[in-house]
Amino acid sequence: MPHKVVSLISVGRHPQSGRSRRAEQDSRAVELGLKLAGTDLDVVHAGNTEEPTLRQYAGMGLPSVTVLEQDEKADAVESLQSYLQSEKVDIVLTGVRAESGESSGMTPYLLAESLGWPMVSRVADIVEVKDGEAQVLLALPRGQRRQVTVKLPFIASIDNAAQAARQSAFGPGLRAKMEAQQGSESVDEIRLNWEEVPAKARPKRLKVVKAKTAADRFKAATAKPQGGSGKVMKNESVEEKAKAIFDLLVEEKVIR
Amino acid sequence: MVIDWLPSVLIVVLLALGVIGALRRVSLWRAGQPEKVNLIAGLLAMPGRYLKDLHHVVERDKYMSRTHVATGGGFVLSMVLVLVVHVFDVNEQIVAWALLGALLIMLTGAFFVFKRRLNPPARLSKGPWMRLPKTLMIYALTFIVLTLPAAGILPEGAGGVVLTAVLSVGVVIGLGELLFGMGWGGPMKHAFAGALHLAFHRRPERFGGGRSTGLKPVNLEGDVLGVAKPSDFKWNQLLGFDACVQCGKCQAMCPAFAAGQPLNPKKLIQDMVVGLAGGTDANYAGSPYPGKEVGNAKGGPDEIITAGLVSQETLWSCTTCRACVEECPMMIEHVDAIVDMRRFLTMEKGETPNKGSEVLENIIATDNPNGYAPSSRTNWAADQNLAVMKEKQEADVLFWVSDGAFDMRSQRILRAFVKLMKHANVDVAILGDEERDSGDVARRLGDDATFQSLAKRNLATLGQYKFKKIVTTDPHAYHCLRNEYGDFDTDGALAGVEVLHHTTFLNQLVQSGALKLDAFKGGKVTYHDPCYLGRYNGEYEAPRELLRSLGIEVAEMERSGFRSRCCGGGGGAPITDIPGERRIADMRMEDASETGAELVAVGCQQCTAMLEGVVEPRPEVKDISEILVDQLVEEVH
Numbered sequence: 001m002p003h004k005v006v007s008l009i010s011v012g013r014h015p016q017s018g019r020s021r022r023a024e025q026d027s028r029a030v031e032l033g034l035k036l037a038g039t040d041l042d043v044v045h046a047g048n049t050e051e052p053t054l055r056q057y058a059g060m061g062l063p064s065v066t067v068l069e070q071d072e073k074a075d076a077v078e079s080l081q082s083y084l085q086s087e088k089v090d091i092v093l094t095g096v097r098a099e100s101g102e103s104s105g106m107t108p109y110l111l112a113e114s115l116g117w118p119m120v121s122r123v124a125d126i127v128e129v130k131d132g133e134a135q136v137l138l139a140l141p142r143g144q145r146r147q148v149t150v151k152l153p154f155i156a157s158i159d160n161a162a163q164a165a166r167q168s169a170f171g172p173g174l175r176a177k178m179e180a181q182q183g184s185e186s187v188d189e190i191r192l193n194w195e196e197v198p199a200k201a202r203p204k205r206l207k208v209v210k211a212k213t214a215a216d217r218f219k220a221a222t223a224k225p226q227g228g229s230g231k232v233m234k235n236e237s238v239e240e241k242a243k244a245i246f247d248l249l250v251e252e253k254v255i256r
Numbered sequence: 257m258v259i260d261w262l263p264s265v266l267i268v269v270l271l272a273l274g275v276i277g278a279l280r281r282v283s284l285w286r287a288g289q290p291e292k293v294n295l296i297a298g299l300l301a302m303p304g305r306y307l308k309d310l311h312h313v314v315e316r317d318k319y320m321s322r323t324h325v326a327t328g329g330g331f332v333l334s335m336v337l338v339l340v341v342h343v344f345d346v347n348e349q350i351v352a353w354a355l356l357g358a359l360l361i362m363l364t365g366a367f368f369v370f371k372r373r374l375n376p377p378a379r380l381s382k383g384p385w386m387r388l389p390k391t392l393m394i395y396a397l398t399f400i401v402l403t404l405p406a407a408g409i410l411p412e413g414a415g416g417v418v419l420t421a422v423l424s425v426g427v428v429i430g431l432g433e434l435l436f437g438m439g440w441g442g443p444m445k446h447a448f449a450g451a452l453h454l455a456f457h458r459r460p461e462r463f464g465g466g467r468s469t470g471l472k473p474v475n476l477e478g479d480v481l482g483v484a485k486p487s488d489f490k491w492n493q494l495l496g497f498d499a500c501v502q503c504g505k506c507q508a509m510c511p512a513f514a515a516g517q518p519l520n521p522k523k524l525i526q527d528m529v530v531g532l533a534g535g536t537d538a539n540y541a542g543s544p545y546p547g548k549e550v551g552n553a554k555g556g557p558d559e560i561i562t563a564g565l566v567s568q569e570t571l572w573s574c575t576t577c578r579a580c581v582e583e584c585p586m587m588i589e590h591v592d593a594i595v596d597m598r599r600f601l602t603m604e605k606g607e608t609p610n611k612g613s614e615v616l617e618n619i620i621a622t623d624n625p626n627g628y629a630p631s632s633r634t635n636w637a638a639d640q641n642l643a644v645m646k647e648k649q650e651a652d653v654l655f656w657v658s659d660g661a662f663d664m665r666s667q668r669i670l671r672a673f674v675k676l677m678k679h680a681n682v683d684v685a686i687l688g689d690e691e692r693d694s695g696d697v698a699r700r701l702g703d704d705a706t707f708q709s710l711a712k713r714n715l716a717t718l719g720q721y722k723f724k725k726i727v728t729t730d731p732h733a734y735h736c737l738r739n740e741y742g743d744f745d746t747d748g749a750l751a752g753v754e755v756l757h758h759t760t761f762l763n764q765l766v767q768s769g770a771l772k773l774d775a776f777k778g779g780k781v782t783y784h785d786p787c788y789l790g791r792y793n794g795e796y797e798a799p800r801e802l803l804r805s806l807g808i809e810v811a812e813m814e815r816s817g818f819r820s821r822c823c824g825g826g827g828g829a830p831i832t833d834i835p836g837e838r839r840i841a842d843m844r845m846e847d848a849s850e851t852g853a854e855l856v857a858v859g860c861q862q863c864t865a866m867l868e869g870v871v872e873p874r875p876e877v878k879d880i881s882e883i884l885v886d887q888l889v890e891e892v893h
Contacts, residue, residue, distance in 0.1 A: 014621040016629040021621045059606060167613035169606030170705040171481040 003090040003129050003152070006042045007033035008080065009065070010095070010103025011053045022056040025095030025104060027165035029158040030060055033093050034166075036126060039063055044083060046076040049178045059173025060166050070183030073192065076102050077110045079183035084115060091134065092155040096122060102191060104157065112155045120150055122159040142222065260413070262424045263402055264342050270431040271339075277439020278448055281498065284532050287557045288491030291458065298455035301463065305454040309463045313585045323368040327392060328447070330362025331434065338399055341406055352406035359396045359403070366392035379504025381522070383541025388433065388443045395430025398423055441533065449498035450586050456492045462587060469578065469792040470739035471595055474603075474704040482599025482702060486531035487557045493593060497528040499586040502542055506580030506590060511822040511844075512573040512829075516837030518545040519573035521580040521590045527566050528593065531555040545570055546836070561597060571597050572609055573834045576700050576827030577787040582818055598702030608701055611831045616703050623692035623710065625831075628662050634688045636667045640674050643685040645721045651685035653677070653761075654723040656737065658730035658861070659693055665868070666729075666861040672885040673729050673758050679888060680770035684727075690717050694733035699740070701828040711736070711744045719749035726753060727761045729881065731788035731860045732826070738793065757789055759859045759880050763798040766805050772889040775807035779854035781883075782811045782875070784844065784867065785820035786860035799859050799880055806887055811851040821847060823866035830866070845870040857883055 007030045012023025033041040039061065045054055046068040054065050068079040084092060092111065095104035112119035124139035127147070134154070138146045139161035150156075211217040233241050249255045314321040337355035340346045370389035376382070402423050404410040438444040454463075461468035474481055483489055489497075506521035507513055513520050523537075523545055530537050534556040544550045548567070555565030562568050571594055580590045602608045608616060618627035634644070636657075643651065655677070660666030677684050695710035718726075728734050738755040745751070765771045783803060789795050796817050803810050815821045824830070824840030845867055848856045856877045858864050867877045 014627075016627055017622040019621050021617075061606070167602075167606035167608060167616070170476075170603040170703065172604065172606075174476070 002040060003037065004042065004088060005033050005037040005040075005091045005093065006044055006084065006087070006089050007093045008104075008107070009043055009045045009054070009057050010098065010101070011047070011051060012099035012103075020051075020053045020100075022053055022165070022168065023095055023099045023103065024165075025097060025158050025160060025162075027057060027060070028160070028162040029093035029095055030057055030062070031163050031165045032123075032126060032158055034060065035163070036091065036129065042066060042087070042089075044068065044080065046070055046074075046079050046183050047072070049180045054178065055173040055176065056168045057173075058176030059168030059170060061169070061172060062176055064177040064179050067178050067180050068183030069180050070185065071187075072101075073187050074184050075186055075188035075191075076184075077107060077114065078186055080107070081111055081114050082184075083181070084111065090152045091126070091129070092117075092153070093123075094155065094157050096157045096159055102188065108155045108157045115153075115155075118150055118154045120148065120154060120156045122161075123156040124159055124161040125163070126156070260420060262420060263427050264345075266424055266427045267338065267343055267431060270428070270435045274431075274435035274437075274439040277436065277441075279439075281439060281441070281445070281449070284557070285491050285494045285498070287487045287532070288489050288494040289487075291490035291492055293456045293458075293460075293492060295456070298457075298460070301460075302451060302455040305457075305463045306451065310454065310585060310587065313583070313587070319368070319372070323365050323372070326361050326365025327369060328365075330358050330360075330365055330396070331392075334358035334362055334396070334399065335434070341403060342399075347406070349406070349408050352403050352408075355403050356400060356407055359400045363393060363396035363400070366396060377504075378543065379508045379522075381502035381504065381540070381542035383539060384443050385502060385541070391429055391433035394426050395434055398426030398430050402427075443501075446499055446501040446586070449495060450501070453492070453496045453499035453586065453588075456495060457587060458490060458492050458496070458589065458592070467794050469735070470742070471592065471699060471704075473708065473743050474599055476705055476708065480600065481603040481704070482601070483593075483596040484560050484600045484604065485558050486528060486555065486561065488600075489528075489532075489593070489596065493589070493596075494528075494532045496586075496588050497525050497532060497593075500525045500529065500588060501586060502526065503585065504542060505583040505585065506588075507543060509579040509583045509819065509821075511575060511577060511579065511824060511840045512834075512836065513543075513546060514821075514838075514843060515824070515840045516546045517573040517834050518548050518567065518569050518836075520545050523550075524566065524570065524594070525588060525590065527553055527555070531559070531561060531565050532557055562601065566597070568601060568607065568609065569834045571601065572612075572832040573829070573836070574827055575787075575822045575824055575829040575840065577822035578791045579787070579819070579822065582791050595700065595702060598700075599704055600702070602702030603705060608703075609832045609834070611833070612701050612828065615828075615831050616698060616701060616706060619693055619695075619698050619703075619710070620706055624659050624662060625693065625697055626659075626662060630692075631689055633657075633661050633691060634686070636661050636670060637674075637686065637688075640671065642674060644688040645685045645723075646688060646690060648685045650722040652683040652724050653685075654718075654721070654726045655684050655686045656694075656726050656728035656730070656733055657686055657691060658728055658733040660730060660861040661691075663861070663865070665865060669729050669861055669864065669879040669881055672879065673762075673881040675885050676762060676765070676771060676881060676888065680765045682765070682770075685721075685723070687717060692717075694730075694736040696732040696736050697828050697831070699736070700826070701831065707740075708744060711741050715741060715745050715747070715749045719747050724754065725761070726750075726755045727758055728755075729758045729859075729861060729879070731757060731786045731793070732862065735788045735792045757793070757795055757798070757859065759789070759799040759802060760795055762881065762884060763802050763805075766802060771884070772891070773806055773884060774887040774889055776803075776883065776887055780811050780852055781808045781855045781857055782813055782848050782851045782853035783816070783857045784813070784823065784848065784863055785816055786858065786863050787820065787822050787826055789859055790820055791818060799857070802880055802884065803857055806883070808857075810857075811853050813847045813851055815847060823860075823863040825860075825862040825866040839870075841866040841870050845874050848875055855883070 009026045010023055012021045014021045043062050044066045049067045058065050094108045098105035120136055122139045123136055125137040127135040132152050134150050136148050136150050139159035211220050341355055366389050373389050405412045434444055438448045459468040504522050510521050526540050537553040538551045540550050553565050574594045576591050578591055615625045619625050623630055692710055692714050695707035699707035734757045821844050823844050853875050856875050857880050859880050864877055
């Protein structure tokens with residue numbers, strides 16, 4: 001039985017020019033969706049049908065894009081939630097980080113919460129979907145992967161480690177159908193209070209270079225972190241776990 | 257005599273069969289897309305185009321041009337007279353003598369074709385083309401003998417039945433090749449298709465010494481963007497493919513072929529012929545695409561070209577240097593065809609290879625191929641004190657900086673040129689951050705949508721300001737601005753504006769005495785003609801004159817001027833990067849080294865980058881403006 005896969009897309013923003021574009025991770029979500037469902041993939045956007053960026057996604061070979069038409073001030077989560085509920089969806093793919101507005105970022109978490117579905121973050125690949133379960137590869141730092149099994153339906157946010165999006169072709173993008181549906185009308189009050197400012201570069205943690213040779217440096221850059229000082233706390237009480245985190249924050253001088 | 261009538265009947269039958277074949281051929285071309293041509297004016301202009309323009313190209317090989325004049329001229333004349341003498345039975349001795357003369361001329365020509373074919377150069381196709389001189393001679397000899405009685409040399413009916421039978425066989429072989437073969441796809445097809453191709457050429461501006469090199473825009477509202485199937489070509493493009501004589505001059509000039517990349521312009525055109533007629537390339541008897549076997553290509557007028565007829569790498573190997581077009585005696589437009597097919601791959605399939613997709617995405621999002629912030633475009637000129645059009649509104653010269661602004665090597669060229677202009681007190685301004693990529697790379701990579709968008713936006717910006725000239729150091733931008741933006745300039749932003757390459761402009765300054773230059777004291781210098789300056793725009797002289805004004809006597813490479821070999825940097829080739837056995841830039845640098853030059857003068861930042869990428873030891877590479885700036889006489893006041 002084919003599974004119903006939905007990729008959620010948003011209007012991205014080019015980091016250099018600030019111009020609208022197909023968002024890096026969202027387009028990877030479409031790429032993964034195409035791998036899983038082919039052209040049966042349902043690609044959904046909450047916003048404006050006339051948005052030219054949608055054509056860039058459609059140029060990846062989508063016959064149509066579903067647009068939940070709504071005002072910029074309206075809450076995307078609400079319309080997406082009702083759409084996903086009505087469509088009997090198995091897998092929802094989004095990006096990890098928003099490039100503009102209320103896309104990706106919190107969206108998958110809020111959706112998962114309201115739908116009561118599991119949320120898998122930073123997915124590199126979905127290997128297999130069988131018997132109501134999916135084998136999912138999570139992206140870990142330094143190219144490592146962790147395989148987990150997730151029950152359908154679920155929401156996954158797609159990491160930059162996933163397969164890069166294919167080239168967008170102008171012709172098919174131009175000819176794709178924009179299938180409009182009525183989206184939500186309730187105003188997103190929280191968003192109204194947002195103030196957008198350019199991001200500042202985060203301060204970098206000082207790294208003490210212990211390596212003496214190039215080989216050491218190479219190893220440090222590529223080897224699996226051994227996690228000498230790290231500790232996995234599973235069976236300890238909540239208090240003990242909280243204490244451990246608190247101690248670490250003090251040690252790292254985050255709290256004084 | 258029982259079968260005296262046989263030769264005359266055979267002539268008529270073969271002529272009729274030839275006409276039927278020709279009509280069938282015409283219907284194959286008509287499968288192409290409509291394109292307006294002036295049929296009558298074209299046909300009237302055809303003889304002139306043949307005698308002047310085509311012969312101008314053939315004349316580069318004197319042996320072949322004389323041979324062809326004798327053979328072709330002799331044939332056309334004799335064919336007319338054959339009909340007069342042998343079909344309409346005109347009994348004038350003088351006509352028969354004229355026919356004999358024509359046939360003798362043709363026989364001589366055919367003999368020299370035969371001689372050349374004894375040990376043919378590698379670029380020529382073999383197969384049926386090897387048989388052609390022999391059948392031509394059979395035709396000439398047969399009709400010479402057949403005409404002797406009419407000329408009064410032999411009595412009527414001499415030789416009897418046997419001779420008539422032998423001559424009839426000769427008629428069948430000779431006219432079978434010449435008339436039947438002409439209509440049904442034999443080697444002589446070139447005469448029929450070639451004549452019509454000259455008449456209905458898609459770029460009539462090329463005749464009479466003109467130049468037409470700008471690519472034709474795509475209708476973005478069409479059902480299919482670019483060419484997917486042979487029938488997506490314009491009908492006169494299909495006709496053009498059919499005109500190919502397989503002389504292989506394109507192959508001998510093609511830099512990609514020489515580098516062992518899977519492209520051979522001659523084979524490509526022949527594959528297009530296979531496509532338009534349907535079938536396989538099994539009968540192709542010329543050099544293959546390097547590294548690809550002949551015989552596996554299949555196609556038809558309505559079959560996707562890249563699905564079995566031509567591989568994608570073949571199309572992406574082309575540097576769009578136009579060497580093949582320049583060399584083609586039949587004036588076939590290879591580059592147009594290649595870009596047409598690339599358009600389909602990029603705009604319909606989204607299959608631009610290697611870095612192509614990334615570069616196009618960058619151009620769309622940032623107006624430059626490397627994805628730099630558009631607001632950093634003028635950073636290179638921070639210390640140049642250059643006027644910006646936005647503030648100045650009006651200037652004599654608009655300096656089109658191009659994407660070299662983002663590249664540190666190219667910035668040296670830009671600075672040198674600015675210094676020269678300042679020295680000559682030129683009233684100059686730049687667009688600054690308002691400038692965008694010219695769209696050259698996007699267009700050559702087949703993304704005409706992005707090219708058109710850039711062209712329109714650039715024109716809108718240009719339209720806001722007043723200037724008399726646009727000068728640029730980048731021949732690719734020069735070509736776009738001069739030859740390709742016109743199709744989109746509905747508001748006349750470039751009306752009355754002169755677009756110049758910096759070498760042309762600098763030459764004007766030097767000749768008018770605005771720039772004082774010392775004599776050059778370095779060693780031997782050679783000059784590399786950039787394709788987009790030379791073949792695309794016909795500017796061969798200004799750079800050389802500039803070098804001469806420094807007292808430099810250019811040590812010319814074997815391939816220079818209109819035969820200059822590409823550096824490998826055009827047509828997005830460094831981006832699509834199709835592997836070959838050698839690098840085109842290495843071969844070009846070998847050309848330069850052979851002259852013994854210590855310095856290669858260049859007029860293009862792309863050529864500079866490509867040639868400087870060749871491993872040392874090699875001659876130094878400098879843009880002409882960099883050479884000039886070193887010889888500038890600083891006047892102390």
